[in-house]
Amino acid sequence: MSLLKIFSQSEEPSKPNALGTQLCDHTKVCAICGKHVCESCYTTNDVGNIICSEKCATIESQTGVPVALDxxxxxxxxxxxxxxxxxxxxxxxxxxxxxxxxxxxxxxxxxxxxxxxxxxxxxxxxxxxxxxxxxxxxxxxxxxxxxxxxxxxxxxxxxxxxxxxxxxxxxxxx
CATH class of the missing domain: 3.40.470.10 (Uracil-DNA glycosylase-like domain)
Known part of the structure; x- marks a missing residue:
């Protein structure tokens, strides 16, 4: 099992806010920085790992390996x-x-x-x-x-x- 697969998914369900409405579903985890992200806040890299922002993607492309392991x-x-x-x-x-x-x-x-x-x-x-x-x-x-x-x-x-x-x-x- 690849270490990146451990970081790429989270079992954490979304929770309702104080008004009872559903919050943004931050159930994915960035393979580089480890932050929780939602469907609209992330992209994937060439091998399908979740990347949460342009900065993370830039860091990864410069090193050639996901930064969480590099x-x-x-x-x-x-x-x-x-x-x-x-x-x-x-x-x-x-x-x-x-x-x-x-x-x-x-x-x-x-x-x-x-x-x-x-x-x-x-x-x-x-x-x-x-x-x-x-x-x-x-x-x-x-x-x-x-x-x-x-x-x-x-x-x-x-x-x-x-x-x-x-x-x-x-x-x-x-």
């Missing part, structure tokens, strides 16, 4: 390096992009968010806990770079500066 693309990196969509941007050292097999991973590993070491190095799962992950993967003959794609729900470190401690990302930040 974190190595310079266009993708530039767009997210400048991201200021939530407050996490104010305290990050750098954006932490996913690493590993971003084309056809056997395993997709998703963490909550980058910690202090990940924020400093710009890679996911390189902090103290990563040693355990690496040991488990080695024990079952999984190559972190060839068999997996590692990422986080957010690309900037969620932390509490007053006590210098990591925290879980909020729903708004995700």
């Amino acid at each position: 974190n190595m693309g310079s266009t993708f990196r530039q767009n997210w390096t400048d991201c200021k969509k939530c407050t996490l941007c104010s305290s990050r050292t750098q954006v932490v992009f996913g690493t590993g097999n971003d084309v056809d991973p056997e395993i997709f590993v998703v963490g909550q968010g980058p910690g202090e070491v990940e924020d400093r190095e710009g890679k996911p799962f390189v902090g103290p806990v990563s040693w355990h992950l690496d040991q488990v993967m080695k024990s079952v003959d999984i190559d972190r770079n060839k068999d997996c794609y590692l990422t986080n729900t957010v690309s900037c470190r969620p932390w509490m500066p007053k006590i210098n401690k990591n925290r879980a990302p909020t729903i708004r930040e995700i």
